[in-house]
Amino acid sequence: METLTLPEKETRRRLPQGWIAAGLIGILVLALLVYGLTSQAPLQVGSPAPEVGLTTLDGGSISLAGQRGKVVVINFFASWCPPCREEAADIQQTWRDYEQRGVQFYGIAYRNAASQAQAFLDEFGVTYPAAIDPGNRIAQAYGVTGVPETFVIDQQGLLVRHFPGTITREQLSQELEKLVHPD
Numbered sequence: 001m002e003t004l005t006l007p008e009k010e011t012r013r014r015l016p017q018g019w020i021a022a023g024l025i026g027i028l029v030l031a032l033l034v035y036g037l038t039s040q041a042p043l044q045v046g047s048p049a050p051e052v053g054l055t056t057l058d059g060g061s062i063s064l065a066g067q068r069g070k071v072v073v074i075n076f077f078a079s080w081c082p083p084c085r086e087e088a089a090d091i092q093q094t095w096r097d098y099e100q101r102g103v104q105f106y107g108i109a110y111r112n113a114a115s116q117a118q119a120f121l122d123e124f125g126v127t128y129p130a131a132i133d134p135g136n137r138i139a140q141a142y143g144v145t146g147v148p149e150t151f152v153i154d155q156q157g158l159l160v161r162h163f164p165g166t167i168t169r170e171q172l173s174q175e176l177e178k179l180v181h182p183d
Helices: 006-038 082-098 114-123 134-142 169-180
Strands: 053-055 061-063 071-077 103-109 130-132 149-153 159-164
Touching (some): 053 130, 071 082, 071 134, 082 169, 103 114, 103 169, 114 130, 159 169
Parallel strands (some): 071 103
Antiparallel strands (some): 071 149, 149 159
16 A cells, blocks of 8 residues: 655645636636627627517517618516616616617527526516517627617618617617607
């Protein structure tokens, strides 16, 4: 039987931990590379907005192509997102202010179960169409990196404004006024 001194025992115990740490770092680097290859940078102002084709939580449909001639606001949200909860009432009120003025709002739930997204919409009285984004394919097309994020698209289907983070009623209304009543 081999007799080990205390330092040799410690060295043998640390060696596997070192390999574990190196393995974890390798996995993290690989995950970041995969994320970088599958995510896109946010859309640039002036770019054509990617098509959105989703089934809404109430069984309707969302199609950006069918909205040409209208201003469109797309808000990516999640029920688990505190800033989304902060802005929900403002976005709903802005929708009410502009729904009869040629502006269409869409909510797209980001990494959220349908039941949780619906509970969020019910809690805040959201009445504009909203959908789940299976596989986050729409979020990827728009370059969404977190929530909330809001995109404003003009009548020609071009992105005119991107709001990363929480948006207020005043900010959104200012942007919409430029499009609804251009100078």
